Amino acid sequence: MSSPQPVNTTYEPFSMEPEYVEANHGFVARQDLTGVKRFLDLACGTGSISELLLQQSPSAHLNGIDYDPVQVDLSAKHFTELGYTVRRGFELTDEVIAGKPVLVFGVGSADELPFPDGTFDSVTIGNAIHVLPDKERFLAAVARVLRPGGVFGFNSSFYAGTNPPGAAQHMYEWLKEASAYIERKNEKLRAEGRPPIKRVRGTRGPAFSNRWYSPQEWTEMLGRCGLRVHDSNERTVYLDERCLATVGAYGGLAEVVMSGYPVEEASEALQATAGISLRNMNIDRLPRNWLEMWATRE
Numbered sequence: 001m002s003s004p005q006p007v008n009t010t011y012e013p014f015s016m017e018p019e020y021v022e023a024n025h026g027f028v029a030r031q032d033l034t035g036v037k038r039f040l041d042l043a044c045g046t047g048s049i050s051e052l053l054l055q056q057s058p059s060a061h062l063n064g065i066d067y068d069p070v071q072v073d074l075s076a077k078h079f080t081e082l083g084y085t086v087r088r089g090f091e092l093t094d095e096v097i098a099g100k101p102v103l104v105f106g107v108g109s110a111d112e113l114p115f116p117d118g119t120f121d122s123v124t125i126g127n128a129i130h131v132l133p134d135k136e137r138f139l140a141a142v143a144r145v146l147r148p149g150g151v152f153g154f155n156s157s158f159y160a161g162t163n164p165p166g167a168a169q170h171m172y173e174w175l176k177e178a179s180a181y182i183e184r185k186n187e188k189l190r191a192e193g194r195p196p197i198k199r200v201r202g203t204r205g206p207a208f209s210n211r212w213y214s215p216q217e218w219t220e221m222l223g224r225c226g227l228r229v230h231d232s233n234e235r236t237v238y239l240d241e242r243c244l245a246t247v248g249a250y251g252g253l254a255e256v257v258m259s260g261y262p263v264e265e266a267s268e269a270l271q272a273t274a275g276i277s278l279r280n281m282n283i284d285r286l287p288r289n290w291l292e293m294w295a296t297r298e
């Protein structure tokens with residue numbers, strides 16, 4: 001077995017995959033945000049959604065929050081390269097420098113928002129709402145910081161309806177092949193007299209332990225929090241081998257679906273077996289549905 005290159009376990013590679021960029025673009029483009037003066041982008045990661053928001057309203061100010069300092073650093077670096085002045089923390093600023101609004105990115109939790117009531121015209125959370133432990137607590141925090149008439153949007157590929165018929169089998173194939181990959185690596189390590197890769201059970205909850213809600217359940221939950229859904233869409237995205245390999249390498253996914261393995265090993269195994277998992281199903285692209293919702297703060 002040739003020794004693989006170290007795997008980049010951040011979200012950055014997947015955030016640049018064309019299929020993912022296109023899905024996020026489609027999500028943001030559904031809402032007219034041209035009049036927005038202040039955005040809040042939660043779980044902003046490396047800033048993919050933030051950038052699309054600012055394309056719609058280039059003079060708006062934007063605060064981003066993510067609890068991973070590595071993603072926040074990547075986001076700050078990216079916007080600095082685009083010519084923005086980027087600050088860290090939770091400041092609300094109206095400053096414009098070199099013709100561009102100052103952007104502020106903070107390390108923190110998406111459900112603890114240190115801002116006054118009614119601060120934002122638009123709040124978004126891209127590809128992350130499904131991981132939040134208490135959705136209603138989160139939505140209540142969002143509703144509080146939105147002004148009346150402001151909009152909240154999210155997209156997610158983890159909901160009841162996310163797997164088109166037959167597609168759910170893919171995860172089983174992928175995990176089977178990734179486990180076999182680690183076992184082959186272990187055989188080699190043992191033959192060399194080196195310690196094998198160990199799986200330590202109980203380090204994380206069971207994979208996908210968060211319940212997946214249907215569009216109707218999301219609509220009702222948003223409504224209970226004062227957020228009236230005015231637009232809902234399901235978008236089918238086709239993930240090819242390269243795209244699956246980059247999402248598999250993302251540590252946030254790898255540590256959940258292969259919980260207990262060292263994250264670098266799990267990421268490497270998922271990346272290496274993305275292609276065979278597709279071939280086992282006789283497909284070259286995996287269809288996956290993304291839910292997109294936009295709601296108005298009442």
Ligand SMILES: C[S@@+](CC[C@H](N)C(=O)[O-])C[C@H]1O[C@@H](n2cnc3c(N)ncnc32)[C@H](O)[C@@H]1O
Pocket residue numbers: 011015024042043044045046047048049065066067068071108109110111125126127128131132252
């Ligand atoms: C799949 S990435 C999505 C990033 C970006 N929003 C996008 O759509 O490309 C999920 C992000 O959610 C962040 N995250 C997860 N739970 C969070 C929480 N409770 N508070 C803040 N960020 C969180 C992770 O650190 C990660 O950057």
